[in-house]
Amino acid sequence: MDTIYLDNNATTQVAEEVFADMKPYFTEYYGNPSSMHTFGGQVGRKLTEARNRCASLIGCDPSEITFTSGGTESDNWAIRGILAATPNRRKIITSRVEHPAVLTMSRSMAPHGYNVVEIDVDENGRLDIDQLEKEVDEDTALVTIMWANNETGTIFPVEKIAETAHNSGAVFHTDAVQAVGKIPVDMAESKIDLLSVSGHKLHGPKGIGFLYVRKGVMLRPFIKGGHQESGRRAGTENTAGIIGLGKACQLAEQNIEKENTEVKRLRDKLEAGLLEKCPHAFVNGDSENRLPNTTSISFEYIEGEAILLMLDKYGICASSGSACTSGSLEPSHVLRAMGVPFTAAHGSIRFSLSIYNNENEIDKVIEVMPPVIKRLRELSPFGRRQK
Amino acid sequence: MWDYAEKVKEHFLNPRNVGEVENPDGVGEVGSLACGDALKLTFKLDDEGKIEDVKFQTFGCASAIASSSALTELIKGKTLEEAESITNRDIADFLGGLPDEKMHCSVMGKEALEAAIENYRTGETVTHEMEGDVVCTCFGITDHEIEEVVRDNNLETVEQVTNYCKAGGGCGGCTGEIEKIIQRVRGEKKESGEQKPKRPKNLTNIQKIQLIQEIINEQVRPSLKADGGDLDLIDVVGDDVIVAFRGMCANCKMAELTLTDVVQAKLREYVSEDINVYEKK
Ligand code: FES
Numbered sequence: 001m002d003t004i005y006l007d008n009n010a011t012t013q014v015a016e017e018v019f020a021d022m023k024p025y026f027t028e029y030y031g032n033p034s035s036m037h038t039f040g041g042q043v044g045r046k047l048t049e050a051r052n053r054c055a056s057l058i059g060c061d062p063s064e065i066t067f068t069s070g071g072t073e074s075d076n077w078a079i080r081g082i083l084a085a086t087p088n089r090r091k092i093i094t095s096r097v098e099h100p101a102v103l104t105m106s107r108s109m110a111p112h113g114y115n116v117v118e119i120d121v122d123e124n125g126r127l128d129i130d131q132l133e134k135e136v137d138e139d140t141a142l143v144t145i146m147w148a149n150n151e152t153g154t155i156f157p158v159e160k161i162a163e164t165a166h167n168s169g170a171v172f173h174t175d176a177v178q179a180v181g182k183i184p185v186d187m188a189e190s191k192i193d194l195l196s197v198s199g200h201k202l203h204g205p206k207g208i209g210f211l212y213v214r215k216g217v218m219l220r221p222f223i224k225g226g227h228q229e230s231g232r233r234a235g236t237e238n239t240a241g242i243i244g245l246g247k248a249c250q251l252a253e254q255n256i257e258k259e260n261t262e263v264k265r266l267r268d269k270l271e272a273g274l275l276e277k278c279p280h281a282f283v284n285g286d287s288e289n290r291l292p293n294t295t296s297i298s299f300e301y302i303e304g305e306a307i308l309l310m311l312d313k314y315g316i317c318a319s320s321g322s323a324c325t326s327g328s329l330e331p332s333h334v335l336r337a338m339g340v341p342f343t344a345a346h347g348s349i350r351f352s353l354s355i356y357n358n359e360n361e362i363d364k365v366i367e368v369m370p371p372v373i374k375r376l377r378e379l380s381p382f383g384r385r386q387k
Numbered sequence: 388m389w390d391y392a393e394k395v396k397e398h399f400l401n402p403r404n405v406g407e408v409e410n411p412d413g414v415g416e417v418g419s420l421a422c423g424d425a426l427k428l429t430f431k432l433d434d435e436g437k438i439e440d441v442k443f444q445t446f447g448c449a450s451a452i453a454s455s456s457a458l459t460e461l462i463k464g465k466t467l468e469e470a471e472s473i474t475n476r477d478i479a480d481f482l483g484g485l486p487d488e489k490m491h492c493s494v495m496g497k498e499a500l501e502a503a504i505e506n507y508r509t510g511e512t513v514t515h516e517m518e519g520d521v522v523c524t525c526f527g528i529t530d531h532e533i534e535e536v537v538r539d540n541n542l543e544t545v546e547q548v549t550n551y552c553k554a555g556g557g558c559g560g561c562t563g564e565i566e567k568i569i570q571r572v573r574g575e576k577k578e579s580g581e582q583k584p585k586r587p588k589n590l591t592n593i594q595k596i597q598l599i600q601e602i603i604n605e606q607v608r609p610s611l612k613a614d615g616g617d618l619d620l621i622d623v624v625g626d627d628v629i630v631a632f633r634g635m636c637a638n639c640k641m642a643e644l645t646l647t648d649v650v651q652a653k654l655r656e657y658v659s660e661d662i663n664v665y666e667k668k
Contacts, residue, residue: 303423305389305448309399331423346423379405379452381416381427381444 001315004361006270008201009150009178009294009352010319014244015203021247022205025240033237034228043239050246057249058195059186060212066229067242070209071177072101074196075144077211077222077233078173079105082142082194083114084220089141089170091115095127095156096337102144102175103333115139124286125154125338133164140170147179147195151321151334151350152285153294155183162191171217177201177209181252182259182291193217199241203354204248208241255355263353264292266362270351271295273366278373284321284340284348293353296321298335298344299373301382307349310372316365321348343382391449392483398453403460406442414512415503417495419527424451424492428458428499432507438462438470443499450482450489457481458496467504472588473497474539475551490551494536522564525557530568537572545569586659596623598658603630606653611636611645618650626661628654642666 005013031040033047048062055062068074079092079102094106096118103118110116117135120128127145136143143165148155158174165172173194179185180195181202187195194217198209213219213232225234275281280300299307304320311318321332331345340348351365391399411429418425424447433439441463443455457478462470475493479485485493506512519531536542536551545565549555555562590598603620611617616636621629630650632642639645643666651664 301446303446303448303451306399306452309396309449313400342423379402379444380446381425382446 004314004316004357004364006351006353006357006361006365007317007319008354009153009350011200011206012203012354013356014200014205015248015251017251018204018244018247022240022244025243033239034226046243047237047239050242053246053250053253054197054210057185057253058180058197058212059188059190061215063230064187064212064215065210066213066232067208067210067237067245068233069207069238070200071099071175071196071198073222074198074209074211075099075101075173075175076105078194078196078219079109079142079144081219081222082171082173083109085218086141086171089139091117091135091137091140093117093119093132093135093140093143093145093165093170095119095121095145097121097125097149097151097334098144098146099150099175099177102146106144119145121154121337123339125149125152125284125334126286126289127156127161129157129160129164132161136164136168136170138168140165140168142171142173144173144175147174147176147185148183148291149285149334150178151332152296152338153178153291153352154286155179155289155291157289159191162193166191178291178294181249181256182293184256187212187214194219199245199248202248202252205241205244208238208245210245258355260292263355263357266357266359267293267295267351267353269359270353270362270365271297273362274369277366277370281373282344284335284338294350295352296335296348296350298340299347299349300344301380302347302373302376304347304349306376307347307372310376311369314364314368316368319350319352321345321350389450389486389489391453391486394481394483395450395453395485398456398482399449402443402452402456404442404456404463405444407444408440408442413503413505413507415499415501415506416512417498417502418446423447424495426451426455426495426499428455428503430462430503430507432467435466437464437466439464447492447495448489450485451492451495453482454478454485454492454496455499458500462500467507469589470500471504473500475536476540487547487550490540491553494532494552498532522568523554523557523561525561526553528552528554530564533565533568534572537569542569543573586657590658592623595658599623599628599654599662602653602657603650606657607650610649621667626659626663628662628664629667630664631667 029043031043033040033044051062051065054065090113092106092109092114094102106116119132143161145156145161147158162172171193174192176195177198180197193214195212200206221232223234228234228237271283274297278299281297284296284298308318308320321335335345335348408429408431412432413430415428427444430438430441441459443459445452445455461473461481475497478493478496519529521527522530522533532552533548533554540551542548542551545555545562548565555565600620608618615634617633618636619631619633621631636642646664646666654662
């Protein structure tokens, strides 16, 4: 049975070209780029090429990129680094639907005397801009709001948010882990100060990512030690990872058009097909400003894990925004913040596509899923009552 | 994704006894949409008062569905008294175990059964979760329910309580109260000396023989072996257990004492008070 992988917001397959680029740097060219000999030096040149490729994808200067271990480190660093650089400002503004890498880190600053404000979203997952504007003030050190939400795909108006932050002299960071590679991102035309990217979300390897830091933004280092990364992030470089990330960024730049035409078309087809064939189902998130690859659909009166396990039988991989998969008991904080009713929040499934998906796979899901939903509703006391 | 036992998956994919019994004698409903799982159980009794037909409907995850299916299989053909003695652990064991975080699914099965039996006896529709005072408002769990899972499953921590009945799994505001309940129940247990495992009720012949073998293997043989002896289970006839001594024990003068004071005592403690042990010479 072939796997139909529709969980690309969780992680992606490493592109073949990426792996091919990385491989020699494990076995043949394993030198330390900081070494004085030629053997290490050649690795250094390849790192420069990778950095250029990353910079090209987001339209920035290569010197504005610092490699990290991934999205979580980038997010953590941005928050800690800015707070440390602006000790007289004591307010952090974020949103209720951030990834835990931002939310947990921000909340952990509260006991240290920081005022952490989480902005609400509406039922479509859109940020409450009025509330944001009211909250940003002279005491605000940092506004950190994601570019696109990982569960619903809803895209936030980051440029406008950056402007609001700057009006009060605050720094703006965005967790762009889900956005980069899926929608065009151009830092040259942007007001964003800091931006986090993760390799494994765009067909690169896991354990590598970068933080974009606009020239002139004061940021304290997070990891201290040697002089790597111009002293901003110590530790011997994850060379193969960086090279893989560079290649992945290059491919993402080439494929961005395809993401927004072909991938989007397949996503729309899947969404329309499922909504048509499954009663009591609806899409979570903003219908207009949404990532081209993501759809979160709630199937009322049934539970997400049960759906996923049944899909698993057909080799279909998706993810659930409900409680039971994760071990926590409540539906995802994103759906809760959006006020998705309990009747539906427990049964929400996220499909996230990539350029490697094809029409046949989507047809198969549209064929397999409706009977699964029907079957589970037959088992459910609520499902029966709804008939 | 959870690492489920094969039997859990099997009962999830092919649940037994789905639906509603027509003109049921008892109906039990527990859980709610808000909690993320709910179970409706209906049963009918035959002329001898045994459960002739039982069906369920479940809203919930794979283990909730599998637990419901297991429950119906376990109680079919049993009298209500026999059915009542089934614990959530029996449901989990029947399925080859559940992940700790999913034990609340088996508890839900037991609660639905209790509610259905109560409905049969009193004619009242009991909303199980309303007995006692609500401790966890996030999930509507009462002190009675928490006491029961702590007692039945010998729980020690708030985290375990959350796994077994969800209480404490939301805002966390009730964890202090849960902690107190745990301490209270465990205190009672100590006082009443209820530290020993309870003797199981209503064992089938096969279950009884298995248990006897288990107790002999785990509680008797190791100490005999340490002294160069051993013991084999030869037969079980009703309450008479026949064993044979081996090795050093076979010729030991103290064998008779070992037989009554060790083997018989252990089996009476863990299996049944009526057991007599004899030696096959
Ligand atoms: S009251 Fe128990 S978890 Fe919120």
